[in-house]
Amino acid sequence: MRYVSTRGRAPALGFDDVLLAGLAADGGLYVPETWPQFSAADFASFAGLDYPRLAAKVMAPFVKGSVLEHKLEDLTRRAYANFTHTAVAPMVQTGANEWLLELFHGPTLAFKDFALQCVGLMFDEVLKARGARITIVGATSGDTGSAAIEATKNKDAIDIFILHPAGRTSDVQRRQMTTVDAKNVHNIAVEGTFDDCQNMVKALFADTKFRGELRLSAVNSINWARIMAQIVYYVWAAAHVGAPQRKVAFAVPTGNFGNVFAGYAASRMGLPVARFIVGSNANDILTRYFETGAMTAAGVVPTLSPSMDIQISSNFERLLFEAVSRDGAAVTRHMDQFKQSGSYTVEPKAHAAMLTLFSGHRLDDAGTLKFIGEVHKASGYVLDPHSAVGLYAGREAGLDSAIPRIALATAHPAKFPDAVEKATGTRPSAPQALAEVFHRSERFTTLPNDLDQLRRLIRDRVSH
Numbered sequence: 001m002r003y004v005s006t007r008g009r010a011p012a013l014g015f016d017d018v019l020l021a022g023l024a025a026d027g028g029l030y031v032p033e034t035w036p037q038f039s040a041a042d043f044a045s046f047a048g049l050d051y052p053r054l055a056a057k058v059m060a061p062f063v064k065g066s067v068l069e070h071k072l073e074d075l076t077r078r079a080y081a082n083f084t085h086t087a088v089a090p091m092v093q094t095g096a097n098e099w100l101l102e103l104f105h106g107p108t109l110a111f112k113d114f115a116l117q118c119v120g121l122m123f124d125e126v127l128k129a130r131g132a133r134i135t136i137v138g139a140t141s142g143d144t145g146s147a148a149i150e151a152t153k154n155k156d157a158i159d160i161f162i163l164h165p166a167g168r169t170s171d172v173q174r175r176q177m178t179t180v181d182a183k184n185v186h187n188i189a190v191e192g193t194f195d196d197c198q199n200m201v202k203a204l205f206a207d208t209k210f211r212g213e214l215r216l217s218a219v220n221s222i223n224w225a226r227i228m229a230q231i232v233y234y235v236w237a238a239a240h241v242g243a244p245q246r247k248v249a250f251a252v253p254t255g256n257f258g259n260v261f262a263g264y265a266a267s268r269m270g271l272p273v274a275r276f277i278v279g280s281n282a283n284d285i286l287t288r289y290f291e292t293g294a295m296t297a298a299g300v301v302p303t304l305s306p307s308m309d310i311q312i313s314s315n316f317e318r319l320l321f322e323a324v325s326r327d328g329a330a331v332t333r334h335m336d337q338f339k340q341s342g343s344y345t346v347e348p349k350a351h352a353a354m355l356t357l358f359s360g361h362r363l364d365d366a367g368t369l370k371f372i373g374e375v376h377k378a379s380g381y382v383l384d385p386h387s388a389v390g391l392y393a394g395r396e397a398g399l400d401s402a403i404p405r406i407a408l409a410t411a412h413p414a415k416f417p418d419a420v421e422k423a424t425g426t427r428p429s430a431p432q433a434l435a436e437v438f439h440r441s442e443r444f445t446t447l448p449n450d451l452d453q454l455r456r457l458i459r460d461r462v463s464h
């Protein structure tokens, strides 16, 4: 399998190179040259498989020609062995024809573990095969940092540096990163904001000399491998409620559009999907886009669902590429315009085509608290604020009630105890993995918002 860039001016690459590159050289995102196809009989044969085996089957066509090709099931077994629920991704029925797909039973209690646990092992295998090393650098304000650290800790060929804004993350989220005791894990608290962290990371990647010298790599959701690993649970969940005989709908709490794009990929591979219902918090750029056809940036406001507090949804570029019939020049024009003016408009035909499969819905913080409280009162189920936005969006979408609706529960409620307590009156009890981080000591280095000092620290600390 080869991959092409959404901007059409980077060389097509195989899976292993796409994994290591992250972003394409022309600034675009990689997508498969063609979508692999599964038949109705293929989907039917997936029904009885356990999660790791299904994951290997679904990902197999994407890694053809990779060093991973014949190791995939061994890899997925190892990736999902650390999940605390034996089903890996259990489903809970919450209405007559409504389910929650619980994606928070991994080591850091958010859905990002599904992709990153695989991607960490994939990096390890590919780097070993090439005798190479990489340095991962990232900035985080939420769940990605801890999931990436968990996935790469103690991997010989990887050093990972994660920047967070000093004093500005939640206690739980910071401790999940800083209590990991591994030689290759380096946490840096930057005296500044999340944007300062992000800008320093961008500056490092733009520094070609430094980037080449340290073989910098990224694990943010623009990496194709992360999307690929997320396709699996769409197939899994649909199989549990009657696919391929019945079309299903998915409600997805959305930020960068990576998660819901994985669902779209599943539909392109043949999974019968009636609708993708995109849920946003007050940072509703996507909802406004679906309503109007214009993608227009606005300032980010902090909410109770911080992992969806985004200004732009970078993975939307992949859907745009499909909607304009894979015209890389058209995607480039839109992205250039967005960069210059903070806004672009999708051609009415392409926008209308998207609306046949997608709709957008929003829920602000007050609505989120109210909804968490209502669901808890009605059924005893405790939602985290992100999952609440998704489930609510699903109910708002006005779909035919005969269509099974699956809402993705993306984080464990104990990760957001203050909001949940406010909504339900009860503090959610923390699973063991979370309780432990409060007993371990933290390790991080505090740095001023100064690029030179960051460069020096990374050079000093890398083990190669």
Ligand SMILES: *Cc1c(COP(=O)(O)O)cnc(C)c1O
Binding pocket: 110, 111, 112, 142, 143, 144, 221, 253, 254, 255, 256, 257, 258, 259, 260, 307, 308, 386, 387, 410, 411
């Ligand atoms: C990252 C995250 C999201 C948003 O997912 P995207 O792929 O960025 O759309 C939603 N909920 C939680 C809990 C997350 O960590």
